[in-house]
Amino acid sequence: MAFFLGIDVGSGWTKAAICEDNELKSYAIVPSGGDYKKAAKEATNLALKKLNLSVKDIKCTVATGYGATMADFANDVISDISCHAKGISVLFSNVRTVIDIGAQFTRAITIDNDGRIINFIMNEKCAGGSGKFLQVTARILHVNIEELGRLSLESKKPVEFTTACAVFAESEAISRISEGARPEDIVAGIHKAMASKIMTLVTRVGMNPDYAVTGGGGKDIGLVKAIDNELRSKAYIPYEPQITAALGAAIFASSK
């Protein structure tokens, strides 16, 4: 028995995935907070604990994500874009376009048959299409970020936002609240604005009908629906979208 660990130290969350024979056996997600090193260890220990394993049982570890170098116990570091590509190819072998919506960045990635990157594009220095936008929305509406998807689906009349900029949208949303707009319509409007921004990334990188949404954004059913509407297709969503890069990292670790 050989176990392989993938650890994805993201700007918002740190994810650990343990694989055996390219199969996911355990995972854990913890907030990254201000100490990435601590978060990496914590996520690893939680994932190990679920299998009653210790660090000694891990044959190889690959780290990825914004704070990958903080996981100093890893044997190698691979970019999160490659890890998302690899992770999704294991989950859905037919998928050729990946949309990763993280806390800070959104990426559109096209991949080949073997889960290797063909092309990728990231949002510019703008939070417009990223998870940050959702965090801002949840804060001004005083709801949990996990509730946004459900709220959005209840919308009858999404608010039309004139901007896809997270900063301007915040003030626009506040204006709409004061005008009496319903929270679900505001959330649906934000989802629509984000989907439109994501659409431009996907168009530039190359759209394939079989696409997947990964990262924390993949957990937001309202956002996924808005993306589906924009792309006129249905996204593949992993069982736990947030751990896709960690899974990919574990798969890379098993090939080391």
Added chain:
Amino acid sequence: MAEEKKGRALATKAAASIPKFVRGNLAATIKAKEEGKKVAYAYIADGQDEIMRAMDIVPAWGESFAGVCAAKRDAEKYLQKAESDNFSRSLCTYATCTIGFDMIRSELGVDIVPDAPWGGMGRPDMILGSAQLLCDPRFKWPQATQHYLRDVPIFVGAMYYPPFDPKLNHHEQEKFYVKYCTEELRECVKFCEKHTGKKMDWDRLAEIVELSDKTWDLFIDTYELRKAIPTPMDTGDAMNTMVPLTFNLGTQEAYDFYKQLYDELQEKVKNKEGVVEPEKYRLIWAAGLPSWFALGDFQYFNSKGATFPVEVTYRGCEKIERLELPKTSDPLEHIAWRWVRYWTHWYDKARKRPGSLPKVERIIEYIEEYKCDGVVFHSAFSCRSWHAGIIHQAETLKKVYKEIPILILEGDIVDISSYNEADTHNRIDAFIEAVDAYKSRMG
């Protein structure tokens, strides 16, 4: 252009000698007064270098000084100063950096601005602008500068060249453009004569132009040595070695520099001495000015086994024989032909490939000749004239050529607040992995 505060490894000895060149150019603008010479604010690729050299006018290059400020991470004070007088942060930061510098000069009422990186630029006696790059700051920058240097006379010429249109035969239009450029240069000479009180020595100008042609040839011969595998020099060095061509054209020092570089590269090629060992990936820097404050990113590429044997940026010349310039005894007309043909000599090639563009043809030519596996662009937000077309070039390249990996980095030339090192390195990591996958797919 300049060295960073933190030492940056350079592959060639010649590149390592460049900071001395840049310092020398800046020092010359300060010393000019003692030597009874006039100083002119000048802007790169202006076509006026040789006129200045022939009339003993010392050029003070705005872009060079702004690049030094950026590389030394000491530009913020000038950018903020310009911003305080309502110059938007999104304007060309080469321009706003030097405008902020002159605002301080004007406020202090001094000729030499204290605490300026490498001594700063001396106060100009004239401003020689050139708007030929169809870049709005190239018109407005000199005029805005004059706002703070009220007594300094200004000349803004324009060296246009025919636009590319696949349906139009530019050869028919070239003569008109050359005539226009020649007249602009003649006006520049008149302006310089008026403000120096000296007459142009036309024989001397002809000699200088001839030396420039020789320097263009030698530059290309030298850079073509980089086709070797492994390449002996990459873009990280070229961002330094462009200095003599860009800022010292028409001088013996510039020619001698490239002779020295040629010899050094030839030796490296003979010894198969590359920039990185092993050289795994060869990339082209296809467009965009670099972030002068982050030149270390070239080494980051190198650390991944990637090198840049070729770049479009600052390769502002071509072998003279390839331009097929008509013979003329007028050195100004020769400069004009050389300028126009430098841009148009990719037009015929672009016309032959439906949907292509001259800039894309140039990239394709370099990819083929330098055996590149991937393409990198840098989009500097404050340089609209060049960078606005980058996505279009990248899309066109894929459409008319092949699905080669492309990376578009984002940042600025001078404004460090636009830069995120972790994000940039993350993109480079993923790009290198994409290039690796591309190479294995291509066998």
